Amino acid sequence: MTENKKDAMSDVNERPQQTATPLDAITADLVAVLVAVTDGYPKIMTIDHAQALPSGPFQFAHRSLQMGLRAWVEAQTGHPLGYVEQLYTFADRGRTGDPDAPHRISISYLGLTREEGGREGTDAQWSSWYDYFPWEDHRDGSPDMLAKIIMPRLKDWARAAEDPALQKARWRRAAISFGLDGREWNEELALQRYELLYEVALLPESVRDKGGSEPTLPGRAMVADHRRILATGIARLRAKIKYRPVVFELMPEQFTLLELQRSVEALAGRLVHKQNFRRLIEQQELVEETGTMAPDTIGRPAKLFRFRKGVLAERAVVGTKLPLSRS
Amino acid sequence: MTENKKDAMSDVNERPQQTATPLDAITADLVAVLVAVTDGYPKIMTIDHAQALPSGPFQFAHRSLQMGLRAWVEAQTGHPLGYVEQLYTFADRGRTGDPDAPHRISISYLGLTREEGGREGTDAQWSSWYDYFPWEDHRDGSPDMLAKIIMPRLKDWARAAEDPALQKARWRRAAISFGLDGREWNEELALQRYELLYEVALLPESVRDKGGSEPTLPGRAMVADHRRILATGIARLRAKIKYRPVVFELMPEQFTLLELQRSVEALAGRLVHKQNFRRLIEQQELVEETGTMAPDTIGRPAKLFRFRKGVLAERAVVGTKLPLSRS
DNA sequence: CCATTTATACTCTCCGTGAGCATAAGATGG
DNA sequence: CCATCTTATGCTCACGGAGAGTATAAATGG
Incomplete structure (x- = not known):
């Protein structure tokens, strides 16, 4: 087997143009669409006066793409990166504002967290993604x-x-x-x-x-093709919440079902049938009661829930469903 | 607006480590999982004694990632690339067989075509993907x-x-x-x-x-992480045929419903309930009768179908559904 | 006590889907 | 011509999920 592989490898190298020349070296930027939901709005982490997504070049020191991304995001925003998934790799020229730009590809990721206390000294801030896509809400x-x-x-x-x-x-x-x-x-x-x-x-x-x-x-527009990347992230997340329990990553430790629903609605940009929503959540056994009630509520007090431990393990496989109403 | 953008751009450049140094230059390989279905088997295009996927470095001359990919695939296999979608971008070290390898990322694509007459002189050939994943059929x-x-x-x-x-x-x-x-x-x-x-x-x-x-x-194993990329392609395609009408790309101009079903089954690696399959296909109005019957058949002759013109235009949005049976 | 707000419990209906039965339309061999 | 085999095609049935609506409970502030 090993011999075979060596064979193949050298074959590859013998192919004349197969080997990359120094000219073909490029730079790859890592770009993060880091999402949180606060106060009923889906927020994204931005830098540079809310005109750019956290990003930086993939460097030799980075052990993997994700590690590189984490390093950049934490350096630029002070915010740790939690759940992460790859979005897309872009490379079209002409989307950077400079038509003669050399090859520069953007490897983009979607990250999900909770908004936490802001850091001083950085230009990082959370902005509602509807600031950039007002027609989406x-x-x-x-x-x-x-x-x-x-x-x-x-x-x-x-x-x-x-x-x-x-x-x-x-x-x-x-x-x-x-x-x-x-x-x-x-x-x-x-x-x-x-x-x-x-x-x-x-x-x-x-x-x-x-x-x-x-x-x-x-x-609002953004630098280079960042708004396109953001749109990619939004589309992906909106699709994903319907078949995979990822909303978790965006919720606090404990929450009421209504809060959960509001988060989903914020992301989807549309309303949900309350009773059906609860039915679905319960029958999928995604959450469990904490035993306590939510404080400071108007109306009948709501039970507090947390996500079941097992769910995280099953995340790769288990589905979630969401009742997005039509009217 | 333009001023703002300039602002932001220069801000970015002022960030000390933000700019890529020559050290951070990398090479990006474009890798294709090119699929066809023939004789009841899902085939993939391979090179190097069926041990590698068509691939080559993204070069300065390439106008986009897809263009680069097309160039490489056509050069290496003589086979034109039709429908294409991006799969994933890999970069983990240690998956190449060489733990000290420099940064080299693989941007992989899924392509769908029909198997056509082989080319001489190349090492390109079609292989059943179950040769590489016998446990998947x-x-x-x-x-x-x-x-x-x-x-x-x-x-x-x-x-x-x-x-x-x-x-x-x-x-x-x-x-x-x-x-x-x-x-x-x-x-x-x-x-x-x-x-x-x-x-x-x-x-x-x-x-x-x-x-x-x-x-x-x-x-069968493959060079570097090509088998992983192939697995990614298989998983993606198996998921996609269920909600998007992409099987088309793999079928000849005209076909019987059974042939269509066999193709789906080949990809999914499992059987389908015939009557329900037909019901779904028909009610979705994906196909239309050609008016002719299939030649050289055993049993009752089958009508020939073709895909409706409109379907291609709607591909981005319309869904397909498949009745994969349980037993 | 009443209006208001939110939480919860049920019910009803429609439809998609898995599954099975039955019949039709050809070919082939006795 | 009939029996049989193979594939095509039509139809029915039952179950369950999902959308939508009704009714009731539990709190708060006037």
Whole structure:
């Protein structure tokens, strides 16, 4: 076996262009979408006046990608990194604001924690992710800007195509992404929506990267392609909370079922049927009562819960389900 | 806005260690898990005597990661790359067979195509993925090796832990991954199973990377961490066929429903309830009749189908469902 | 005592899904 | 022509999950 492998390895090296030349050396940035939920809002950790995600180059000293990421996040924000999962690796040129940039890839991760006491001296801060994606919060109904600004401009864009078939395809795509034309809003399509808006040049980034000067949408932009990475994280997390018990990582030690529900709603950007939510949580045996009641409540006091120990072990396999209501 | 961004950018550069030094330059390999289904088997494209996946370094000339990948795959195998999606980015040292290796990351992709006429002169060939993962094919029932070899050795491993709690946790993990102790086999856990076997040192790779000399399992190994990447691809594809219509990419222009079913079964490594399968396929309007019948059939002749045009456009959003039977 | 707010318990209905039965439409061999 | 084999196709049934609504309990502040 060992011989075979050696064989194969040397074969590989014999392939003329297979070996990387110094020219092909690149730098890889590690980027973190670090999420917490506080006061009913999904927050992300930002640096540089809330315009960038924690990030830094993957260095020789780092033993692994994750270790490197942890090092950077802790250095820049003082916040420890808990649960982490890889998101995506980006490398398209032209998304950095500089079209002639050399190869630089971004390996992005999603991290989940609890917001803790801020650190002084750093420029790190938590910001609601809806500051960057105001059209993504549907908890109080569809945001006005959707119908008033986004939809008309998408319509213009669709109509601007010459080919009628292309017009149709464009509108179709817009309608699916944004739940127009009577279609349902799908909170998991956050990335598709962002990409569409970028293409249609409704975002400051579009203008930065590709020129043009159309008025852009409300919603904060970020450095390089960080807002795209954030959108990727949001989409991933919204999908994941539905089939894997990851909300845990975002909750305090003890919590009421309503608090848990509010966290889920904050992430999903839409409301949940309360009774069904509780039914699901209970029948999946994800939580157990602590025996105490929540203090300082209005209305009937709520039991406090904690997550069952076993759940963490099963995380890789067990599913969670969430009753996202339609209305 | 532009000013703000400049601000932020220079801020970033002022952070002392933020800038990458030449030392931090790395090389990135692009690796493809290129899948086709032929003769009832899921095949992957391999090179180097079926011991490596098509791959090569991301070079300065490549305009994007995907373009680079396409270039390498076509150069090495002569086979064009169709549908492609990113899998994962690996970078752990110690998985390459050389513990002192410098930083080298692998950005892996899953590609789907149809097997076409082989090219001469290359070392490229299609191999069934079950050559590498014989324990993953459950179409004729659970493979013998599972009960006869894997299960006892996992039991030994669990018992080898000192702490009784750890023993339990180990066995639990093994049982979940492999569907032991009356649990159900879950075909999507291909990666977890591979990782477990690697940890337990039942694979040639384990021995290569970490020493030891226990007898290893049947099943072909690969160069570096390519078998792990393959496992990642299998797991991803098995999960994806259930909620997204990607089987298309693997089918010929026209096909019978049974052929479609056989392809799905080949990928999933388990059987499907025929009538329910057809019901699902039809009610989702993924296919349409061509009007012709399949030639050269045994038994009652089957209608030929093709995929509906629209489906490709909707691929990003529409779901597919598959009735994987339990028995 | 009443209005308000939240917690909880049930119920009802619809539909997706697993599973099995039955029948149709060809081929083949006696 | 019939029996049999093989695959295609149609239909029914039962169970369980999920969405949605109703009703009741337990606290607080006027």
